[in-house]
Every structure is written in structure tokens, then in C-alpha cells.
Amino acid sequence: xxxxxxxxxxxxxxxxxxxxxxxxxxxxxxxxxxxxxxxxxxxxxxxxxxxxxxxxxxxxxxxxxxxxxxxxxxxxxxxxxxxxxxxxxxxxxxxxxxxxxxxxxxxxxxxxxxxxxxxxxxxxxxxxxxxxxxxxxxxxxxxxxxxxxxxxxxxxxxxxxxxxxxxxxxxxxxxxxxxxxxxxxxxxxxxxxxxxxxxxxxxxxxxxxxxxxxxxxxxxxxxxxxxxxxxxxxxxxxxxxxxxx
Ligand SMILES: [Zn+2]
Numbered sequence: 001x002x003x004x005x006x007x008x009x010x011x012x013x014x015x016x017x018x019x020x021x022x023x024x025x026x027x028x029x030x031x032x033x034x035x036x037x038x039x040x041x042x043x044x045x046x047x048x049x050x051x052x053x054x055x056x057x058x059x060x061x062x063x064x065x066x067x068x069x070x071x072x073x074x075x076x077x078x079x080x081x082x083x084x085x086x087x088x089x090x091x092x093x094x095x096x097x098x099x100x101x102x103x104x105x106x107x108x109x110x111x112x113x114x115x116x117x118x119x120x121x122x123x124x125x126x127x128x129x130x131x132x133x134x135x136x137x138x139x140x141x142x143x144x145x146x147x148x149x150x151x152x153x154x155x156x157x158x159x160x161x162x163x164x165x166x167x168x169x170x171x172x173x174x175x176x177x178x179x180x181x182x183x184x185x186x187x188x189x190x191x192x193x194x195x196x197x198x199x200x201x202x203x204x205x206x207x208x209x210x211x212x213x214x215x216x217x218x219x220x221x222x223x224x225x226x227x228x229x230x231x232x233x234x235x236x237x238x239x240x241x242x243x244x245x
Contacts, residue, residue: 043139043142044139051096060085069123072124076131076198077131078131082101087107091109093105093126095127095130097136104130114206119207121204124194125204128190141180141183145179208234
């Protein structure tokens with residue numbers, strides 16, 4: 001079942017990428033200038049919609065740690081952030097910075113399998129993402145990069161053949177993916193450092209260790225997730241957190 005899903009996803013991804021590349025080729029040839037705003041607009045709509053859907057499909061967290069978590073957020077000077085829980089059984093947590101939907105998410109798996117100290121450590125990490133507005137900064141970087149590439153394309157497109165253009169578009173997609181992955185890595189470490197600075201490093205390290213074991217137990221290879229999301233290795237993160245304590 002899992003293999004089937006991964007296989008279907010890979011095929012869907014390839015088909016979607018090919019269609020986008022052909023469309024990009026077509027759009028670039030005819031309306032090179034419009035690429036200035038088409039790419040950034042698609043990115044913005046996608047991230048905003050994704051954030052909105054995530055709020056709609058999760059429910060507010062009303063558990064026993066709610067009051068303590070909210071007072072912790074106040075201490076971090078991270079205000080106006082909602083707490084939500086999602087139905088996944090995997091141990092995970094996430095943050096969305098988009099106003100007016102600033103939210104920290106915990107999965108049901110995280111809430112049931114982690115102790116208080118670990119959850120407070122994970123909360124401090126997600127609060128770091130909120131404090132530094134990481135998801136917004138990621139998109140701003142993406143917009144800057146896609147604008148630079150679009151300007152470059154306006155110059156390059158009239159001077160290249162179809163095959164060259166295909167190579168350029170693929171190379172640009174790889175450049176964007178690599179830059180975004182590097183930013184994600186840097187942001188994860190910055191959020192870990194925020195948690196450690198507020199004396200939640202030990203709890204966070206415990207949360208990460210439990211999450212890694214949980215993911216492995218469910219048959220997810222963390223290396224595959226890491227390759228796609230740009231996350232730094234759990235070993236490196238835990239080592240850095242323990243070093244800073
Ligand atoms: Zn994070």
C-alpha cells in the first residue's frame with residue numbers, strides 16, 4: 001500500500017513536472033515578461049491555500065497543557081498564535097506564520113506519545129519558527145529568486161532553442177529547490193537554538209529522538225523525508241542541541 005502510494009506520487013510528480021515544463025516553455029516564448037509575476041503569484045496562492053486548508057482540517061488543542069503552552073508563548077513574546085492538533089498518529093509538530101492564521105500544530109501522535117517536557121521543548125522550537133517568521137521569509141526568498149530568474153529568462157529565451165530552454169528551466173528548478181532546502185536547514189537549526197536558549201533543549205532533544213524512532217517504526221525512512229524537505233539530520237540537530245545546553 002505504501003509502495004503503491006509512493007509509486008503513484010512519483011508518477012504524478014513526473015507528469016505534473018513535465019506539463020509545467022512544457023507550459024513554462026510555451027509561456028516563456030510568448031509572454032516572457034509575464035513570468036515576472038506568474039511564478040511568484042502561483043507560489044503565494046499555493047502556500048496561503050495550504051496554510052488555510054491545514055487550519056480547516058485540524059481542531060483547536062484543548063488538552064491539559066494548553067494554559068501552560070500559552071503562558072510559555074507569552075514568555076517567548078510570541079503573541080497571537082493559535083494551538084491546533086491534527087489527526088496523524090505520527091509524532092510531529094509544525095508552525096504556520098501567515099497572518100491571520102498564525103498557528104502551531106501538534107499531531108495526536110505527538111500529544112499522546114510525548115511527555116510534558118518533550119512537548120514544551122517542541123513548542124519552544126515551533127515558537128522559534130513563529131518568532132522569526134520563517135515560512136514568510138522562505139516565500140520572500142523564493143519570490144526574490146524567481147524574479148531574478150524571470151528577468152534572466154527574458155534575456156535568455158529569445159536567444160535559445162527548445163532543447164536549451166528545456167535545460168535552462170530544469171536547471172532553474174534545481175537551483176530554486178537547492179536554495180529553498182538550504183534555507184529550510186538553516187531555519188531548523190535556528191528554531192532549535194531558540195528552544196535551547198529558553199532552556200527547553202533537553203525536552204526538544206527527547207522529542208526529536210522519540211519522533212525519529214516513531215517514524216522508523218512506521219516504516220518511514222527519515223533520510224527520504226530529509227532528501228525532499230531539506231531537513232538537517234536528527235543526529236546533527238540532537239548533537240548541536242546537547243552541545244549548546
Ligand atoms: Zn522546525
